[in-house]
Amino acid sequence: MVEELGKTMEGDLIINVGPQHPATHGVLHLVITLNGETIKNVEPHLGYIHRSIEKMSESLTYRQFIYVTSRMDYLSAHINNHACALCVEKGLQVEVPARAQVIRVLMDELTRIASHELWWGAMAMDLGALTPFFYAFRERETINEIMEETCGARLTMNYMVPGGVLQDLHPDFQRKVKEFIQLYKRKIHEYDELVTGNIIFQNRMKGVGYLSPEDAISYGCSGPVTRGSGVRSDVRKIYPYEIYDKLEFDEVLETGCDSFARYLVRVREMEQSVRIIEQLIDNIPEGDYQAKTKAVLKLPKGEFYQRVETARGELGVYIVSEGGTTPYRIKYRSPGFSNLSVLNKIATGSKLGDLVAMMGTLDLVIPDIDR
Amino acid sequence: MQNEELKATITELLPAATFEEGGEWVNVQVEAADWLALAQALRNNPALNFDYLFCLTCVDWKTHLTMVYHLSSTQYRHNMVVKVKLDRNKPEVETLSAIWRTAEFHEREVYEMFGVNFLNHPDLRLLILPDGWEGRNPLRKDFEDPINMIKL
Numbered sequence: 001m002v003e004e005l006g007k008t009m010e011g012d013l014i015i016n017v018g019p020q021h022p023a024t025h026g027v028l029h030l031v032i033t034l035n036g037e038t039i040k041n042v043e044p045h046l047g048y049i050h051r052s053i054e055k056m057s058e059s060l061t062y063r064q065f066i067y068v069t070s071r072m073d074y075l076s077a078h079i080n081n082h083a084c085a086l087c088v089e090k091g092l093q094v095e096v097p098a099r100a101q102v103i104r105v106l107m108d109e110l111t112r113i114a115s116h117e118l119w120w121g122a123m124a125m126d127l128g129a130l131t132p133f134f135y136a137f138r139e140r141e142t143i144n145e146i147m148e149e150t151c152g153a154r155l156t157m158n159y160m161v162p163g164g165v166l167q168d169l170h171p172d173f174q175r176k177v178k179e180f181i182q183l184y185k186r187k188i189h190e191y192d193e194l195v196t197g198n199i200i201f202q203n204r205m206k207g208v209g210y211l212s213p214e215d216a217i218s219y220g221c222s223g224p225v226t227r228g229s230g231v232r233s234d235v236r237k238i239y240p241y242e243i244y245d246k247l248e249f250d251e252v253l254e255t256g257c258d259s260f261a262r263y264l265v266r267v268r269e270m271e272q273s274v275r276i277i278e279q280l281i282d283n284i285p286e287g288d289y290q291a292k293t294k295a296v297l298k299l300p301k302g303e304f305y306q307r308v309e310t311a312r313g314e315l316g317v318y319i320v321s322e323g324g325t326t327p328y329r330i331k332y333r334s335p336g337f338s339n340l341s342v343l344n345k346i347a348t349g350s351k352l353g354d355l356v357a358m359m360g361t362l363d364l365v366i367p368d369i370d371r
Numbered sequence: 372m373q374n375e376e377l378k379a380t381i382t383e384l385l386p387a388a389t390f391e392e393g394g395e396w397v398n399v400q401v402e403a404a405d406w407l408a409l410a411q412a413l414r415n416n417p418a419l420n421f422d423y424l425f426c427l428t429c430v431d432w433k434t435h436l437t438m439v440y441h442l443s444s445t446q447y448r449h450n451m452v453v454k455v456k457l458d459r460n461k462p463e464v465e466t467l468s469a470i471w472r473t474a475e476f477h478e479r480e481v482y483e484m485f486g487v488n489f490l491n492h493p494d495l496r497l498l499i500l501p502d503g504w505e506g507r508n509p510l511r512k513d514f515e516d517p518i519n520m521i522k523l
Binding site: 054 | 393394395396422423424425426428430431439441445448452471472473475476477480498499500501509510514520
């Protein structure tokens, strides 16, 4: 607080938003300098949910540390686990069975839909519409049930392990996923009718939070935030992992550079995820769901980096190994951390009321930022 | 650009740079004093155009600290890793926040977690840790917190 006071001029007002403010969706603390209603500066104060997952991982084995990462971006738990599993497999040079690869991609895409559903509901709620939240949770709940059956958990699944997945699919998995896709296709038009085409909603989103493509890259943004500025950044397309190079799906790009463009990218991405699931759900190969690995994993001396596309953007896992059973150093390059850093840039000069719309379209998940 | 071409171009820009073999990407080691000039060249050279700094971190090797920068080009899709060795007792390196804006936040994180002093950084203060943590760097290997740290 003291530093902010030093920068203010006469007539400026400093307000705190968070860390217990409902619009920040978690424990984000913003110190906002206002002149009238115009934002002069937004200063995020982080650390309210910092658990030092990087330090913790240094004393956990290569099988154990994956479980902690579910607690980073808890809406993309599968994809976090996936990144870690891929990184360890890269070091061990393990071949993952085809069945496990397909299961992993299916789970990733279901997670992506669930995450975007929650974002969509919360986004509309931020702007004052409560109904979409219930619509979104109606569909999201069916995904959570599918997860619960197969993985045993609804949010922190811990389902992906080095070499494959923890256990085989539940016998009902295929039927339930097909039911979900039918439900989703029946309901998706409601999203557009209720929110996307709504003139009040569009007026609050269009032209708000302008982020130029150059800034998006320079600030290290990734995921739908960059794609809303027309920058190709989908890791699944650019640096394909698992079986993404064999699948048919489009990278959704919008060129509006504003909050509405970022909104559209996420809504359209859900449709692409459904497309991927449809290609795979009837073609899950038979066979093992886990490669045979040693009980105690030891990575060779060296460095391994793996990036994946989570629902929020590019997650990087950087492992430095000294040849032991625990990593010497782990760095998680979380998408939310970089996406948050751009908030001051896009919010300065806007009105306070628009800040919530901008934060909403950055899709901030605070445990992912703090780690 | 392929890895071999990248190596040749970087050697041209900075003959003192050494390369580490192995790994999927070009791995360059430079002196802290040379790093800022090389970083500007990597960003501004039209044939290289490293415009995306996707990871910035530090590793504590007990005898020294190593800054690790992962760079990528959204135009050419080539990647590289730059490492800068720092003195553990007085770690200092130039900030990159004027070249890649994302460095500003990441450097603040490294500053508090490892105690690296980034010269000419516009706003170098604690980001995640609460006030009063200056001087104790949690991600250094010799950091001890008998109350909150659980050893397995």
